[in-house]
Amino acid sequence: MNALPSIRGCLVALAMACLAGCASPPPAMQVVPLPVLPQGPVDMRVAYAVNPRLPRMDAAQLQLLLASMGEAVRQNFGIELRFSPVTEVPIASLFATIPARRRDDAARDSYDFKSGRGDRARLDKAFTEGFRSSGESMEAMRAFALPHTGPIAPGDTAFGARIAALQLERVALWSSRQALDGGPAIDNTPFNEFPMWLALGFGDVPYELVLTNQLIAGVELTWPAVHTAVRGGYSNGITTYSRLARYGTVSVWSTYAFGSNDAQLVQLRGGESYTPHEAARLAGLSGAHEIGHQLLHLLHPYGQAACLMHPVEMLAYRDWASKLSPRDCPVGSSPAMTPGVYKFEY
Numbered sequence: 456m457n458a459l460p461s462i463r464g465c466l467v468a469l470a471m472a473c474l475a476g477c478a479s480p481p482p483a484m485q486v487v488p489l490p491v492l493p494q495g496p497v498d499m500r501v502a503y504a505v506n507p508r509l510p511r512m513d514a515a516q517l518q519l520l521l522a523s524m525g526e527a528v529r530q531n532f533g534i535e536l537r538f539s540p541v542t543e544v545p546i547a548s549l550f551a552t553i554p555a556r557r558r559d560d561a562a563r564d565s566y567d568f569k570s571g572r573g574d575r576a577r578l579d580k581a582f583t584e585g586f587r588s589s590g591e592s593m594e595a596m597r598a599f600a601l602p603h604t605g606p607i608a609p610g611d612t613a614f615g616a617r618i619a620a621l622q623l624e625r626v627a628l629w630s631s632r633q634a635l636d637g638g639p640a641i642d643n644t645p646f647n648e649f650p651m652w653l654a655l656g657f658g659d660v661p662y663e664l665v666l667t668n669q670l671i672a673g674v675e676l677t678w679p680a681v682h683t684a685v686r687g688g689y690s691n692g693i694t695t696y697s698r699l700a701r702y703g704t705v706s707v708w709s710t711y712a713f714g715s716n717d718a719q720l721v722q723l724r725g726g727e728s729y730t731p732h733e734a735a736r737l738a739g740l741s742g743a744h745e746i747g748h749q750l751l752h753l754l755h756p757y758g759q760a761a762c763l764m765h766p767v768e769m770l771a772y773r774d775w776a777s778k779l780s781p782r783d784c785p786v787g788s789s790p791a792m793t794p795g796v797y798k799f800e801y
C-alpha cells in the first residue's frame with residue numbers, strides 16, 4: 456500500500472473501502488489477477504459517459520480516438536483490441552448505480568472545497584500524515600514542489616499545509632471554468648470527485664473502457680500526491696477495480712482537457728493547441744496508457760520518455776507523444792514495464 460501515493464497522482468488507483476473515518480477495520484484486500492488474454496483480439500466494451508453540461512467529442516472524434524488507441528496498444532504492447540460500438544450513457548445514470556455505502560465512503564474521502572465549509576485543519580493534517588507515511592523521500596517531494604511553491608519552512612507539518620493550499624488554489628482554477636450553460640463546470644454533483652470514480656467499479660458498469668467528457672478534479676483527504684497537487688487535483692484517467700469488467704478493472708479516460716484551446720488549457724499544455732482531429736488522436740494515444748494498466752498491470756517507468764507508460768508532463772500531450780518509441784520500451788524492459796508489477800487491490 457505504501458507504493459500507492461507515487462502513482463495516485465497519475466492514472467492508476469486502487470479501489471479502497473473506508474479509508475477515512477472507518478468505524479470498523481477494513482476487510483482483507485483481494486487482488487485482481489493478471490489477465491489471461493485470449494488468442495486473437497481482446498474485446499473491449501466501450502461507453503461514453505456524458506455530462507450534458509460539458510463539451511463533448513462527436514461520434515467521428517470518438518471513432519478516431521478508438522482507432523488511435525488501438526494502434527498505440529498494438530505498437531506498444533503487441534495486443535489487438537476490438538472495440539464494441541460506443542454506448543452513450545448519461546453520467547448521472549452511471550453514478551446512480553454506485554452502492555450507497557461506497558458512495559458514502561467516497562464522499563467522506565473527498566474534501567469539500569465547493570461550499571467553503573471544508574475543515575482546513577483536518578485537510579492539512581491528512582496531507583501531512585499522508586506524505587509522512589507515503590514511503591517517498593520528503594526531499595524529493597520538496598524538490599518537485601519547489602518551482603510551484605517556492606521555499607517551504609522545514610518540517611512535515613509546514614509541507615503538508617503548503618501542498619494542501621497549493622492544491623486548493625489550483626482546483627479553484629478548475630472549478631471556475633464555465634460549463635456550456637454558463638454555470639460552473641464543477642457544480643454540486645459528485646461527478647468531478649476522484650473517489651467517486653473509484654467507487655464506480657462497485658456499481659453496474661459492464662464496460663472495459665469508459666470514456667467521459669467529465670472534468671475530474673478535486674481534493675481528497677486520502678493519499679495526497681505532489682504531482683496531483685500541482686495539477687489542481689486534476690486526473691485525466693483512472694484504471695481501477697470493476698466488478699463487471701471482463702478483466703477485473705475498468706479504464707476511465709476523460710476527453711475534457713482535449714476539447715478546447717482556452718488560455719488555461721493551453722498553458723497547462725505548455726502552449727499546445729489542438730484541432731478537433733489532433734485532440735481525438737492524442738486522446739486515444741494517451742488513453743492507451745490506461746490499457747497497459749488494465750491488461751498488463753504495468754506501472755510508470757519514470758524518466759523513460761520513450762514509454763507509453765511514462766506519465767505526461769502536466770497536459771502537454773503532443774510533446775509527450777513526440778518522444779514515444781515503442782521499439783525502445785518493449786514490455787518487460789524494466790521493472791515498471793513488467794506485467795503484473797502493479798497489484799490492483801479491492
Ligand SMILES: [Zn+2]
Binds near residue numbers: 748764
Ligand atoms: Zn498511469
